[in-house]
Amino acid sequence: MNVVASTFAWEPLTPRGVAAFARATTARLFLVQFIIALLAAASVAWFIFDSCFPTIWVAVRNLPATGEIRSARLNWPGDSPQLLAERRFLALAVDLDHSGRIHSFSDVQIEFGRETLRISSLLGYTECTYPRGYVIPFNRTDLEPLWGAWAMELLLISGVGLAVVFMLGWGLLATIYFLPVKALGFFTNRDLNLCQSWRLAGAALMPGMLLMASAILFYDFGFLDLISLGFIFAAHFVLGWFYLFLSLLFVPRLSTAPSGGNPFASRN
Numbered sequence: 001m002n003v004v005a006s007t008f009a010w011e012p013l014t015p016r017g018v019a020a021f022a023r024a025t026t027a028r029l030f031l032v033q034f035i036i037a038l039l040a041a042a043s044v045a046w047f048i049f050d051s052c053f054p055t056i057w058v059a060v061r062n063l064p065a066t067g068e069i070r071s072a073r074l075n076w077p078g079d080s081p082q083l084l085a086e087r088r089f090l091a092l093a094v095d096l097d098h099s100g101r102i103h104s105f106s107d108v109q110i111e112f113g114r115e116t117l118r119i120s121s122l123l124g125y126t127e128c129t130y131p132r133g134y135v136i137p138f139n140r141t142d143l144e145p146l147w148g149a150w151a152m153e154l155l156l157i158s159g160v161g162l163a164v165v166f167m168l169g170w171g172l173l174a175t176i177y178f179l180p181v182k183a184l185g186f187f188t189n190r191d192l193n194l195c196q197s198w199r200l201a202g203a204a205l206m207p208g209m210l211l212m213a214s215a216i217l218f219y220d221f222g223f224l225d226l227i228s229l230g231f232i233f234a235a236h237f238v239l240g241w242f243y244l245f246l247s248l249l250f251v252p253r254l255s256t257a258p259s260g261g262n263p264f265a266s267r268n
Contacts, residue, residue, distance in 0.1 A: 012036070012206040018243050019250035021203035022196040029199050033170055034163070036206045041162040043213040045155055047220045051089040053151060058085035059092040060143045069136040072129055074114055076138070088222070098127075107226040112138070122226055166209065174202035177244060190251040200251070204244040208236035 009024035011017040012032060021029050062085060064078045074096065081095035081102045091104035096114040111118040116127045130136070137143055178198040185192035192200070215232040218224045224232070 009203070012203050012243075013210075015243060015247040016250045018203045018207070018247040019200065022192060022200040022251060024199065026195075026199060029202055030167075033167060033202065033206060036209055037163040037166040037170075040166055040209050040213040041159045043216045044162055045159040047216050048158065049155055051087065051220055053155075055085045055087045055090045055092060056147065056151075060147050061140060063138065063140040063143060065139055065141050067137075067139040069130050069134070069138050072115060072132045074112055074130065074138060076112075076114075089220075170202055170205050173205055173240075174198050177201035177204075181244060181248070184245065184248055185251065188248060189253050189255070190248055191254050192248075192251055200247060201244060204247055205240045207243050208239040211239055212236040 009017070009020035009028055009032070012021065021032075064076075066077055068075050074094075076094055076096060078094065080097070081093060081099060083102055083104065084092040084094060086092070086104045086106045086109075088105075089107050091102075091106035091109040092112075093102045093104070093109065094112045095102055098111065098113045098116070098118055102109070102111070107121060109120045111120065113127075116129050118125055118127045137146075175198070178194065178201045181201050182192060182194055182197040184190075185197060212233060215224060215229055215236075219226070219229045
């Protein structure tokens, strides 16, 4: 199967477009990856802003005027158990003994116990102890002005941090994938060197991230449930492998690759 590869890499949405990045510059790959990373980070930031922040605001306002976590122990003057706030994704509650008496409809429930923090979801629950050596305010008087002052800054830091993590993750995965890509290119007689294989592997990861970013927004808008989102999370890795192998079909074969000689020289 002989195909003519695209010479201008600008979109990673099709196998032909992904294959074009093999012969693009690394700077162009990084530029497009950075744009995709920003879009993905923006979708996560919107989800946090729309699905988590309102719950946290209500929970902070429902805290008592006094209370703190000191010496890895929650000092709570209010009633227990007590549901502080809940929405479709997140619920926040205080249950000092983790009695299990609070059953929220939220997909994720964070429960503050006397000595541990419990996070529950469809996958079960996990517990972690409070940090020792710190005094953490757990009251409306201290947390309401702190949250009001730092909420947007935390959201911005989270978005930038996620974009950096996405870029680093793609670089790591491309480094893992590029040798199998080079080997497949060798056995299928494709004109690929090691650097081109690395760029091809890096470009093949972007469609899956776009799928995941879209799924997060669909979940936030209520079109997907948490189980569906989990399946799509797994599928976005598979989609990367699909693009990785299918895009090889759009890389020129060695026999059809342009020659490095003078194209105007006469042939005998």
